[in-house]
Amino acid sequence: MTLEWIPRAPKNEKRSHQFGDEKFLGTKPPCTMYEKRPVLDPDGKEVEGLYVAWITLNNPDQYNSYTGDMVKGTAVAFDKAVNDDSIVAVVFTGAGDKAFCTGGNVAEYTKYYAHRPQACHHYLSPYWHLFESVWNSPKPFIRRVNGISIGGGEEIGGVCDLTIASDLATFGQVGPQHGSVAMGGAAQFKPIEMTIQDAMWNCVSCEQWSAYKMYRKNYVHQVVPVLKKDGKFLRNPLVFTDKYVEDGELVYGEFKTGKEAQKAQELVDTLPRDLSLLDKACMDMVWKFANLFPGCVGLTIGMIRSVKKLAYDRTRTELPWWFAANAGPFGEYDMGMGSFFTRKITGKDNIDILKYRRMVAEGHPVDQELFEAVMPKPKK
Numbered sequence: 001m002t003l004e005w006i007p008r009a010p011k012n013e014k015r016s017h018q019f020g021d022e023k024f025l026g027t028k029p030p031c032t033m034y035e036k037r038p039v040l041d042p043d044g045k046e047v048e049g050l051y052v053a054w055i056t057l058n059n060p061d062q063y064n065s066y067t068g069d070m071v072k073g074t075a076v077a078f079d080k081a082v083n084d085d086s087i088v089a090v091v092f093t094g095a096g097d098k099a100f101c102t103g104g105n106v107a108e109y110t111k112y113y114a115h116r117p118q119a120c121h122h123y124l125s126p127y128w129h130l131f132e133s134v135w136n137s138p139k140p141f142i143r144r145v146n147g148i149s150i151g152g153g154e155e156i157g158g159v160c161d162l163t164i165a166s167d168l169a170t171f172g173q174v175g176p177q178h179g180s181v182a183m184g185g186a187a188q189f190k191p192i193e194m195t196i197q198d199a200m201w202n203c204v205s206c207e208q209w210s211a212y213k214m215y216r217k218n219y220v221h222q223v224v225p226v227l228k229k230d231g232k233f234l235r236n237p238l239v240f241t242d243k244y245v246e247d248g249e250l251v252y253g254e255f256k257t258g259k260e261a262q263k264a265q266e267l268v269d270t271l272p273r274d275l276s277l278l279d280k281a282c283m284d285m286v287w288k289f290a291n292l293f294p295g296c297v298g299l300t301i302g303m304i305r306s307v308k309k310l311a312y313d314r315t316r317t318e319l320p321w322w323f324a325a326n327a328g329p330f331g332e333y334d335m336g337m338g339s340f341f342t343r344k345i346t347g348k349d350n351i352d353i354l355k356y357r358r359m360v361a362e363g364h365p366v367d368q369e370l371f372e373a374v375m376p377k378p379k380k
Contacts, residue, residue: 017083020076024069029095030059030105032066032073034080039088040283040289052286053090060236063099066156067108069203072126074156078133079356088294089286090137091145092160094153097226100145100169103152105240110341114334119322126319127156127184134159137308137372140289140299144282145211145220146275147171155185160310164281166212166221167236168273170225172208179326179336179348183319188311193219210239224277227268233277237264303328332369339376347377 025034033056038046055077057064066074074092081090094100113120134141143160151174157163173182182188182203190199194217202209202217214220225233237242238261244252256264289297326333335351343349351374364370 001180017351018076018080020079022080023077024073024076025080026073027058028344029061030067032056032068032070032077033058033095034077036087039286039332041287042284048288049086050088050290051084051086052283053077053084053087055081055090055092055362056095057093057101058095058107060094060096060098062105062107063102064094064096065102066152068123068126069103070105071123071130071156075126075130075154078130078137082133082137082139086291087139089140091142091143091144091282091286092157093371094146095321097146097166097339099147099153099159099276100143100186101153102147102148102150103155103174106341110337114327114337115329117327119325121320124323127153128316131185131312132158134161135302135305138294138302140285140297140301142285145171146278150174151180151182152184155182155189158185158189161305162221162285163214163219164224164278164285165214165220166240166275166278167211167223167241168226168268169211170208171202171211171214172206173203174206176204176375177206177336178340179332179334181313181322181326183322185312188315189308190219192307202312209235210253210255212239212241213234216250216253222281224281226273226275226278227271229267229271229275233274234271237267243291296370330366330368335375337373342378345378347379348376351375 006205020193025032027033035056036051037054037056039052041047041048042328057066057070057074059065059067078090081087113123140162141160141161143157145157145163145165147166147169149157149165149169149171154171154173173186175181175183187199188204190202194202198217201207209217211223215223225235227234227236238255240246240251240256241252244250255261328334335356339351340349341344353374356370356374358368359373360366
């Protein structure tokens with residue numbers, strides 16, 4: 001007896017489960033771009049019917065800092081990729097060869113979100129959604145770090161499962177230096193992927209670490225060279241990569257200093273950049289996933305992600321309220337973002353933090369008088 005008597009939808013019927021608005025995707029900066037690229041085998045041959053979702057933060061003139069609409073666009077793009085069965089994996093990257101992402105758009109933060117606490121609370125809704133798209137996805141997310149990854153750039157990309165970086169990339173947080181906190185993922189993810197000691201210093205000190213140092217600290221899966229000299233790829237000359245220990249200290253991945261650094265910078269400034277090895281490393285990783293059972297991959301990465309998700313969920317309820325409160329008039333957010341955004345007017349990119357600390361220690365309220373006293377002044 002056949003089973004034709006059971007009502008079924010037509011064999012080839014496909015329904016879309018995406019619910020994001022694609023008006024937030026585009027090609028003209030600032031925007032988030034979405035592209036389906038064919039999966040390539042190790043010889044560079046296209047694989048029929050299988051694709052990579054290539055999602056790009058496209059704002060290169062501002063080092064790919066994300067506007068509110070770009071956050072929405074990223075959430076839409078992630079959701080679009082997750083619900084397309086022809087997509088094997090997602091590659092998340094930035095436009096150009098200078099920056100992956102430097103975080104939230106300071107101009108937007110200063111002009112609009114300062115003094116608007118409710119707007120800050122709303123701002124995080126699409127941010128949470130893009131994270132949820134990853135948590136609920138059976139597809140691997142690969143972060144292609146093509147340059148600087150700082151602040152919120154570290155966080156919006158930190159949700160990805162694996163990271164492949166250009167060896168000119170640098171990583172770090174800048175929140176405590178500019179009136180913010182690495183609350184959007186870095187303070188939650190880094191204690192899991194690094195040691196707590198390393199995560200503490202990386203998130204608080206505002207130091208920038210090289211891709212090789214992050215590789216040494218277990219935060220990056222792979223690092224590839226992008227500079228070319230005489231037709232051959234050259235490892236980043238600004239960083240120690242040919243030795244691990246010197247005089248009892250770990251030096252692999254540390255930046256060179258003094259005349260050695262100056263000479264290396266001069267070389268970097270004259271050499272062309274070629275991101276082809278970075279692209280190939282990402283596609284080789286996708287090829288590996290393409291040849292594995294998708295359901296088994298999905299469950300495996302889901303279980304591993306759950307550790308990061310648990311760390312994130314422990315703090316996410318309170319964070320929008322902190323962000324809203326911190327955006328109130330004349331607070332640290334207002335001081336930090338405002339001084340950084342007006343640095344071309346004042347010649348300084350930060351307040352007089354020591355004076356701020358002294359005034360608070362003396363009992364001065366955090367008000368407009370304190371704000372005016374510590375903020376840099378316009379150049380005459």
